[in-house]
Amino acid sequence: MGNKILRFKNFVQEAIFVSSREESGLWEVLADVIDDMHVSPNEAFELLKGEMDYLQGQDDIFLIYSTKLYDTNTSRVLDKKELLNLTLEDVEFKEEGPFYYFSSVPEI
Amino acid sequence: MLRTSGRGWAKPTLEGAGEPQVELVSLSDDEVAAAVGVDIPTEEELQAEYERLREIDPPAEELYPELWLIPILKLRGAAARIFSRTEEKRENLLKQLVSEEEVVTPSFNNPESFRGVDPKKVEKLADKALRDNGWTKGSLKRGDGVRYYDGKGGSFEINKGYEGGKRLHRGPYIKITIGSEKVRIPLLGNPDL
Numbered sequence: 001m002g003n004k005i006l007r008f009k010n011f012v013q014e015a016i017f018v019s020s021r022e023e024s025g026l027w028e029v030l031a032d033v034i035d036d037m038h039v040s041p042n043e044a045f046e047l048l049k050g051e052m053d054y055l056q057g058q059d060d061i062f063l064i065y066s067t068k069l070y071d072t073n074t075s076r077v078l079d080k081k082e083l084l085n086l087t088l089e090d091v092e093f094k095e096e097g098p099f100y101y102f103s104s105v106p107e108i
Numbered sequence: 109m110l111r112t113s114g115r116g117w118a119k120p121t122l123e124g125a126g127e128p129q130v131e132l133v134s135l136s137d138d139e140v141a142a143a144v145g146v147d148i149p150t151e152e153e154l155q156a157e158y159e160r161l162r163e164i165d166p167p168a169e170e171l172y173p174e175l176w177l178i179p180i181l182k183l184r185g186a187a188a189r190i191f192s193r194t195e196e197k198r199e200n201l202l203k204q205l206v207s208e209e210e211v212v213t214p215s216f217n218n219p220e221s222f223r224g225v226d227p228k229k230v231e232k233l234a235d236k237a238l239r240d241n242g243w244t245k246g247s248l249k250r251g252d253g254v255r256y257y258d259g260k261g262g263s264f265e266i267n268k269g270y271e272g273g274k275r276l277h278r279g280p281y282i283k284i285t286i287g288s289e290k291v292r293i294p295l296l297g298n299p300d301l
Contacts, residue, residue, distance in 0.1 A: 018273045
């Protein structure tokens, strides 16, 4: 258990891991990073993108996309590198979507 | 017994140096009877008289054999009263606890009030307060909990916990998100309590 905690090199990695277990939207991941690191939303998103190596190394963390909120039918797994092409506006919560999440299973 | 001197009982006579001198004698029943003027009943007569009186006025325990139960009944009565008071105290305590529970009933206006509450109770409350008021309820795909959401950025997740992350994440907790505000509260069974 201690090893699992130590494997997070920073708050961002921990936020990614936790959000995957909570099956959270990226807007929630950013909220965690903003709170923990006291940074702006833009900075938080850049920090998130900066953890691509960590993301690529985790087989049980998926980047998910859906057109409807928490909708399995419209959800699909994205290549994690797609994250680098997204903007903050893309991942912030909007009622009309689209929606991006981290999940520990390949759906939302 | 003191010897009589004809009528009544005699006082001890003084002789010599003034020491009181009394003479102890044994008298037969007849002599005693003659002295006191009544017949002394024999053992048989006494027994017969006892039997006669017993027929006329039997002892209470013969008239009412169940009277032997009285001490037990009294004891039971006392016990009943004691237990009654105990039961009353128990009920009062229960009412007090229920009352206290009502006081600390989790409120969605106060997320902290969910701290330490049974996850099942939280889910029941959320079913009533959120799902019945238009929020959508769904299961986490991993099977680790449920989520309620309003489609406008509001989310209320009951997570069973998992290995990894902080201690808070290793037991049941709720995560409430309203827009950019979010809070996690440990529930009953969480090691962070």
